Amino acid sequence: MGANELLAELAGIGSTPSGGYSRLAWDPATMQLREWFVGQASALGLEVTEDGNGNQVAWWGHGPDALLVGSHLDSVPDGGPLDGPLGVTSALAAVGQLKAEGWQPTRPIAVANFTDEEGARFGVACLGSRLATGAIATDHALGLKDAAGDTLAEVMAARGRDPRRAGPSAWLADVKYYVELHVEQGRWLAPHHAPVGVASAIWPHGRWRLDFCGQGNHAGATAMVDRYDPMLTYAATVLAARELALDSGHRATIGRVQVEPGSTNSIPSRVTAWLDARAESGPGLENLVAGLIERAQVAARDDGTTVEVRAESITGAVDFDPELRHRLAALLDAPVLPTGAGHDAGILAAKLPTAMLFVRNPTGISHAPQESASTDDIDAGVDALVRVVRELA
Ligand SMILES: [Zn+2]
Missing domain, CATH: 3.40.630.10 (Zn peptidases)
Structure with a gap:
């Protein structure tokens, strides 16, 4: 056949x-x-x-x-x-x-x-x-x-x-x-x-897990200025990934995300996202990911949240x-x-x-x-x- x-x-x-x-x-x-x-x-x-x-x-x-x-x-x-x-x-x-x-x-x-x-x-x-x-x-x-x-x-x-x-x-x-x-x-x-x-x-390419943590709270009762919303930090990180990859000619994708508690009328307490990043060279990949982590940390400080990044697999x-x-x-x-x-x-x-x-x-x-x-x-x-x-x- x-x-x-x-x-x-x-x-x-x-x-x-x-x-x-x-x-x-x-x-x-x-x-x-x-x-x-x-x-x-x-x-x-x-x-x-x-x-x-x-x-x-x-x-x-x-x-x-x-x-x-x-x-x-x-x-x-x-x-x-x-x-x-x-x-x-x-x-x-x-x-x-x-x-x-x-x-x-x-x-x-x-x-x-x-x-x-x-x-x-x-x-x-x-x-x-x-x-x-x-x-x-x-x-x-x-x-x-x-x-x-x-x-x-x-x-x-x-x-x-x-x-x-x-x-x-x-x-x-x-x-x-x-x-x-x-x-x-x-x-x-x-x-x-x-x-x-x-x-x-x-x-060279790899996968990283990003955990954004904040304070879960009521979507109606919590004033906008009183929030510690990890979704904002996550969103800023997605945009930064695109910008950094475009600038360097490399590839960065966040194609998977989980939200806790995942309810329409709740500010999330945690957002977990997975980054797939690829570059022409090993140092290029390291720079791309290091740059993105820095941007995520800056956003986390602004949002009053935290971000933790863990490599799940890296292939040279x-x-x-x-x-x-x-x-x-x-x-x-x-x-x-x-x-x-x-x-x-x-x-x-x-x-x-x-x-x-x-x-x-x-x-x-x-x-x-x-x-x-x-x-x-x-x-x-x-x-x-x-x-x-x-x-x-
Ligand atoms: Zn295949």
Whole structure:
């Protein structure tokens, strides 16, 4: 089956009324997707394994120096159909095509479905690959809580997984290269008239939790001058984030907020917001976040509130293996572009030569239902992946 047909099979899983998808780690939708992955990979004659972190890996052959291809099947809440699934379906389609041609690899080939790439449930992106590579302390990861207050350990146990098996994964020692195909995020390939590109680097990025605290009180009985309203400090911080990111050419987003008590006729006592910040360089990111914290503190003093900032995850700049990148760009005659988004490939790049292929996204929209790629471009992505597998394996 081609990637377009495989994607069509996933259309009903975790779909939302807006036409998008909500597929969060270990939820019913991703459990269904995991089963689907096992079925598809098995039908291709691959041997499906699952490590202690929930990462699924389907093997064509065994032994060291394997070529790993794949991506993830989870999404952000109300995300699009392709961020993640395009890479997994393209990898399965490429393996299916090579097998049908009777081609024999010279090294093992494995297809990965990494768990919880988006970090939408437990707050840390690329949780599956971070655990597998040891990039996050296992105990810390297992103690992360979702919105319902359940820890990762509890959620995994409820799904029949033994959390004591979580942590650095032995199978990664058998992997020589990882190539992740992904839908383009942002709009670079369309103006360059290219269906497929090769990634150069991932910007450093991170997530910070901001807690603004004040005094909860009555919306009618409390004079405006007598208030200690954390919503004001929060609002000033959102505006400052935009201003600082614009001035520096970087990215800052506050896309998630919780208000206590969250009542229309109450001044809030606490506002918690999450900042996603990304920059071209590590120092650029540090400056952006330090500048924003300073602005938030100034606003808090003016408002008689407090602000506390805690980093939840920070990922340094990732430069994909230059030799591999040049080899693939030459092989595919494809342009090379940077990415502002994080990926499992960025986590694995610290351990082994890693590359990414991007498939043109005509609107550039991602993490939203409108994310798209044409069926022709999806076929072109599989074609590129087939050539890459032939070249490397
Ligand atoms: Zn992704």
